[in-house]
Amino acid sequence: MGNSRVLAVIPAYNEQDNIVSTIEDLRNNAPGIDYVVINDGSRDLTLDICKERGYNYVSLPVNLGLAGAFQTGMRYASEHGYDYAIQFDADGQHSAAYIDDMVALAESREANIVIGSRFATTKKPVSARMAGSVLISAMIFITTRKRIQDPTSGMRLFDKKMIPLFANELDFGPEPDTISLLMRWGYKVEEMQVEMRERIAGESYLNFTKSVAYMLRMSISILLVQWFRRRK
Secondary structure, three states: OOOOOOOEEEOOOOOOOOOOHHHHHHHOOOOOOOOEEEOOOOOOOHHHHHHHOOOOOEEEEOHHHEEEEEEHHHHHHHHHOOOOEEEEEOOOOOOOHHHHHHHHHHHHHOOEEEEEEOOOOOOOOOOOOHHHHHHHHHHHHHHHHOOOOOOOOOEEEEEHHHHHHHHOOOOOOOOOOHHHHHHHHOOEEEEEOOOOOOOOOOOOOHHHHHHHHHHHHHHHHHOOOHHOOOOO
């Protein structure tokens, strides 16, 4: 990882049952990186736990959703001069053991974004749950002529060129349509095989209904909306 300064941005909404194990995972398996918990207006004990345990955190007074919480973290990364920022879930699904390798890949390939992919070298299973991922992958390929096998992965590493974009642009969310747009603008995106765990407890940002709406919104955005964005 060299001398690169890396920050794990951890959006957390009602993650009282997972936040301790998430931070312990980072401390044990990626001790060389910093972290910031973005408490996204949680209604449970997430904030209290962060205070009691002395975690590094920023607390939002209202729930902004994933995009707003992530942007807050990227602003923190920008203001503190980090070389890389990694989007890291508070629900225990992501494994900190992969972070150093993701940074090494970004450095060796000069990648602007590295996606922790469940399907970089493993075949994507055929299921209703994966149908949306397949659809988004197809939309990205149509518009960029490049394949992203796991576009909905929430484990993404961003380099120093990406951090200010995501920190300051209101329409740059941590979503597949933004990744697709950046690829079309010529930024380099790589995927690295990782394993992810199932959520054990807590409340996801996306339920089934929201997931369906999300997939449709991403597909429309990739095919249509992104063509009206001006290059930053």
